[in-house]
Amino acid sequence: MxxxxxxxxxxxxxxxxxxxxxxxxxxxxxxxxxxxxxxxxxxxxxxxxxxxRLGYVRRPRFDTAKTPGLVDLVVHSLESPWSGAVLHGVEAAAYEAGLEVVVSTGLPRPRSGRPERGWLDKLTARGSSGVLFNLAELSPSQYAWLDHHRIPYVLIDPAHEPPAGVASVGAANWQGGVSATEHLLGLGHRRIAVIAGHRRSMCGSDRVAGYRSALASAGVRHPADYMRYAGFDVSAARLRTHELLDLPEPPTAVFVCSDRMALGVYEALAERELRVPGDVSVVGFDDLPEARWAAPALTTVRQPLGEMAATALRLLVRLMHGEHPESTRTELSTRLMVRASTAEPPGERPAA
Missing domain, CATH: 1.10.260.40 (lambda repressor-like DNA-binding domains)
Known part of the structure; x- marks a missing residue:
């Protein structure tokens, strides 16, 4: 040596x-x-x-003598408030660390068995020291490419369970689902439906699991018809809400697994001339700006997007320095933000 x-x-x-x-x-x-x-x-x-075979040692991607370094942030879109909150958190933490950030929108999906040429070529050409992926769904070949070239990376709120050893930062989604459902139970609701995102998404599955756990702890039955999936899409959430309202015994409250889908629920209820929360209570998840702008303001579970992003950047810096954290999964606490979209069930509300 x-x-x-x-x-x-x-x-x-x-x-x-x-x-x-x-x-x-x-x-x-x-x-x-x-x-x-x-x-x-x-x-x-x-x-x-x-x-x-020969044990060739590749040059480390991050040189602490060079400041500022360069890291990539990959997001789905720059137009969404979600991406804006993540970018703000990454930029603040990167400034403290003396790093510069390059933002890319969307990760190309490989059609063959190897990573997409253009994006990965650009990554190595500009000498990025590490990568943050937000809500990304990486292919096995992309994981292998990053590992082969020893490029440190961290996933922010990954869509699916990452491979063993891959660092990720997310929110306590299960606990968020529990707190949202317990809030509705505490108001007296027993007919509580859920509109989830994707069937196999990690965050969506955890939120639904928290919802079911809270109902089970309260001894409340969960009808199969009260479980709907809308793929985090506003229009699909609107249609799923109409399906719930057409049931012989429609719900008096809906836990919606994202704020954006909650807007679709609002729209469907308005089309049926039903009031929020006079006829149906609604709880969302995320606490994006839309939650405060909605009428009535949306009760929702806040996940600290900016803090999650900053934590991921700091974790990435540790990986770039060759450190190996004891745990590869970091979860930050969620918090219920009670606003104006929830109230007692209609039949239990005292007369004016």
Missing amino acids: VRTGSVRVPVGPTLAVVAREAGVSVPTASKVVNGREDVAPETRRRVTEALD
Whole structure:
């Protein structure tokens, strides 16, 4: 080992040795090491095997002597309040850490068995030291590509359960589902429906599990007809609400697993000339600005999006420095924000 300052750098084979072992030119071996996609699959395989066989040590992505560093933030869209809150949290934490942030909208999905060429090429070309993915659904090949090139990354509120060892930051969704349902139970509601997001999304499943747990603890039956999925879509939530209202015994309250879907619920209730909360109480989840702007203001579960993003950035910096946190999953507390969209069930409300 050779000591340079406080960093121990292992001595290993040069890129020329790797290239000779794989039977390719040094520039070709360099393309593989640096994540370039203009290499034939068979050539890439030979070089990769030679790298692993010889124990070639790739240059660390993050150099603490260079300030500021560069990190990527990948979001679905810059137009949503959700992404705005995440970006604000990342920017504030990045400023404190002396880092610059490059924002990308959407992660291309690979059609073949390897990562999309354009986005990953740009990532390595600009020398990003790490990546934050918000609500991303990475493919196995994209996980493998990031791990192979030793690019640190953290998931913010991942859509699905990440592979073992992958760092992620989210909210206590199960507890949020419990608090929303307990609030409605405390008001006297017993016919409580739920409109969830995607069937297999991690956050949505946890929120529904919290809802069911709260009902079970209160000894309240959960009819199968009261469970609806709307894919976090406003229009779908509106249609699911009409389906609930058409039931022989419609709910007196609805727990909606996102604020945006709650707006669709409001719309359906207005179309039926039903009042919130006079006829139906509504609880959302997220506490986006829309929750406060809605009429009436929406009771909702607040998840600290900005704090989640800042925590993910700080965790990414630790990974960039070569640290290995004891836990790869971080959950931040949620909090019920009681506003004007919930009240006692209609039959239990005293006369004016």
